[in-house]
Amino acid sequence: MLENRLDIRNYMKKLHKLANPGKFYRLSEKILPWSNLLAISLCALGLYLGLFIAPPDYQQGESVRIIYVHVPAATLASFVYAIMAVASAISFIWKNPLGNFIAKSAAPIGAVFTIIAIITGALWGKPTWGTWWIWDARLTSVLILFFLYLGYIAIWQVFEDQNKAAKAAAIIAIVGAINLPIIRFSVDWWNTLHQGASIIRLDGPSIHQDILIPLIFMWLGFLSYLISLLIIRIQSEITLQKIRAIQILISEQK
Amino acid sequence: MKKMLKNLKPKRRRLLFLLSGLFILGISLGLALLALNEQVDLFLTPTSLSEKEIETNKRFKLGGLVQKNSIKKLKDGVTTLFIITDNNMSIDAQFKGVLPNLFREGQGVVAEGKLNSKKIFIANKIFAKHDENYLPPEIADAIKKEGQWKGN
Numbered sequence: 001m002l003e004n005r006l007d008i009r010n011y012m013k014k015l016h017k018l019a020n021p022g023k024f025y026r027l028s029e030k031i032l033p034w035s036n037l038l039a040i041s042l043c044a045l046g047l048y049l050g051l052f053i054a055p056p057d058y059q060q061g062e063s064v065r066i067i068y069v070h071v072p073a074a075t076l077a078s079f080v081y082a083i084m085a086v087a088s089a090i091s092f093i094w095k096n097p098l099g100n101f102i103a104k105s106a107a108p109i110g111a112v113f114t115i116i117a118i119i120t121g122a123l124w125g126k127p128t129w130g131t132w133w134i135w136d137a138r139l140t141s142v143l144i145l146f147f148l149y150l151g152y153i154a155i156w157q158v159f160e161d162q163n164k165a166a167k168a169a170a171i172i173a174i175v176g177a178i179n180l181p182i183i184r185f186s187v188d189w190w191n192t193l194h195q196g197a198s199i200i201r202l203d204g205p206s207i208h209q210d211i212l213i214p215l216i217f218m219w220l221g222f223l224s225y226l227i228s229l230l231i232i233r234i235q236s237e238i239t240l241q242k243i244r245a246i247q248i249l250i251s252e253q254k
Numbered sequence: 255m256k257k258m259l260k261n262l263k264p265k266r267r268r269l270l271f272l273l274s275g276l277f278i279l280g281i282s283l284g285l286a287l288l289a290l291n292e293q294v295d296l297f298l299t300p301t302s303l304s305e306k307e308i309e310t311n312k313r314f315k316l317g318g319l320v321q322k323n324s325i326k327k328l329k330d331g332v333t334t335l336f337i338i339t340d341n342n343m344s345i346d347a348q349f350k351g352v353l354p355n356l357f358r359e360g361q362g363v364v365a366e367g368k369l370n371s372k373k374i375f376i377a378n379k380i381f382a383k384h385d386e387n388y389l390p391p392e393i394a395d396a397i398k399k400e401g402q403w404k405g406n
Contacts, residue, residue, distance in 0.1 A: 055390030059356055064388060093268045129381045130354030136296040174272060178280055182287075189287075190294045191317060193364055198386040207388040 021098050021238045028231040035227040042221030049214035057211070066124040068215055071199075072222035074117035074142070078180055080110030080226065081145060084152070085177035088170035097241070100166045103173055104156060105233035109226060111149035118142060129193055137186035138194035141179060148176040297364050300343035310369050316345065317364040317383070325359055338363060338375065347375040356382035 050068035057064035084103040091099025121139070122132040133139065152172050159165035187196045199205045205212055262270065287294065297317030308314060316338055324337035333350045336359075347365055357363060362383030367376045389397075 055392075058389045058391040058394035059361075060384065060388075061355075067388075089272060092272065093265055128354070128356055128384050130357075131379075131381055134296065134381065137294050174276065175279060178276070178283055190291070190296070191299070192296050193381055193383055195384050195386045198388060201386075206386045208390055208393060210390055211388050 021101065021241070024098055025235055025238055028235060032228060032231050035224045035231065039221055039224035039228055042217050042224060044221075046214050046217030046219075046221050050218060054211050054214050055208075060124075060128055063124055063127050064211065066120050067211075068218045070117055070120040070124060071215060072219045073113045073120065075219070076222055076226055077110055077113040077117050077142070077145060078183055080106050080113060081148070081173075081177065082180060083230075084110065084173045085180075088173040091166065092170040092174070100170070101234050101237040101241070102230070103152075103170070105230055105237050107149055107152045109229050109233070111146060111153065113226075114142065114146040114149060118146065134193050136192035136194055137190040138183065138192050141183045141186050144179055145176075145183060148172070148179060152176070299340040300338060300345045301340050303345065304343050308369060310371055313366065313368050315364055315366045316347070316375055316377075317362070318344075320357065320359050320361055320363050322359050338365065345373070345375050347377055349377040349380050351378070351380075353380055354382040356384060358382075361385075 046068060050065055054065070056062050084106045087099040087102040087106070089099075090096060091103065118139075125134075126132050152169055155169045155172055156165050159168060186192060187194055198207050199212070199215075207215070297315035299318055300316070303316065318338040318340040321337035321339040321344055324335075326335040327333070328335065332352075333348065334353060335346070335348050337344050338347050339345075347367075349365065349367075357380060362385060364381040364383055365375065365377035366379040366381075370376050
């Protein structure tokens with residue numbers, strides 16, 4: 001029992017070290033070239049398979065190929081928000097600056113994924129449904145996700161004091177996370193024009209493997225791209241904070 | 255209670271604050287959505303329509319499947335008659351205009367319009383609903399031939 005507690009303590013210490021911005025910077029430097037390489041190669045492979053090799057759908061025809069961008073963008077839009085909420089919560093509870101850097105860096109990426117999902121969805125919706133947009137539960141909850149991202153980004157600009165901004169932004173991020181299960185289950189809880197889940201289902205995916213495999217490559221490619229973007233943005237956020245600290249030091253010495 | 259909270263470490267207090275805040279917000283939002291349930295639904299089904307009184311000439315959306323062998327074109331060439339069903343109840347519908355490509359018998363459909371005095375649904379907008387199945391055409395044909403088609 002005692003040993004176990006010591007183990008946990010050691011483990012926590014290691015985690016704490018990782019949560020140190022400097023450590024994070026050095027570790028992420030090592031990951032970055034690999035995530036770049038994976039992002040480029042997986043997306044290239046996924047696009048080639050998706051646009052040239054994969055068959056059309058028996059009903060949608062060629063417009064099914066939009067899912068190779070729409071589905072990764074839409075799932076990662078929610079995923080990035082989840083990262084933001086968890087990082088904010090950790091930062092809020094343990095007063096750790098790295099969590100704030102992660103959340104702050106993630107927000108614009110998530111916002112862009114969301115807008116990509118909405119635009120590609122509209123492009124698919126017009127030929128398939130007969131409309132660019134409809135106020136059903138899925139589309140509306142994703143639009144709310146987009147506004148949550150914008151609100152989160154705006155909060156950082158509103159406060160002069162960065163500590164206050166961090167606190168307010170963290171609370172927005174955490175409260176907004178309630179929207180995530182609503183997005184996920186909107187198609188089950190209410191009747192919507194948007195179809196139900198095709199990939200993560202109790203009875204297995206309802207997408208034929210010839211269409212599913214390119215989609216998985218694209219998804220992993222998008223994920224790698226997300227990791228690269230996050231690393232670059234967090235690194236610059238850390239650098240920015242260092243510059244600020246140095247500026248304060250200099251102004252105090254004067 | 256107050257003393258208990260004061261004795262907590264700041265870390266624990268912030269955690270408790272977050273969790274209780276989320277819990278209360280989650281419950282209130284859940285209740286709100288439950289109360290708004292019908293408003294959040296995009297459309298009524300023929301069954302839910304039969305359970306409530308809707309005055310003629312009130313616009314709403316009706317959704318379901320296009321019943322097999324129910325599509326008829328009128329002689330004017332632009333008016334389509336069909337039946338919307340949820341495999342329990344069904345409603346006659348009429349639409350004048352260009353239909354989306356996926357409007358087919360056995361497929362999901364959402365129609366916007368109003369009931370006339372003869373209880374016929376006069377739609378002026380039609381949205382085709384796509385289901386969650388994605389299949390190459392040859393395989394869809396093969397499954398249909400074998401008679402294993404589970405869908406509509």
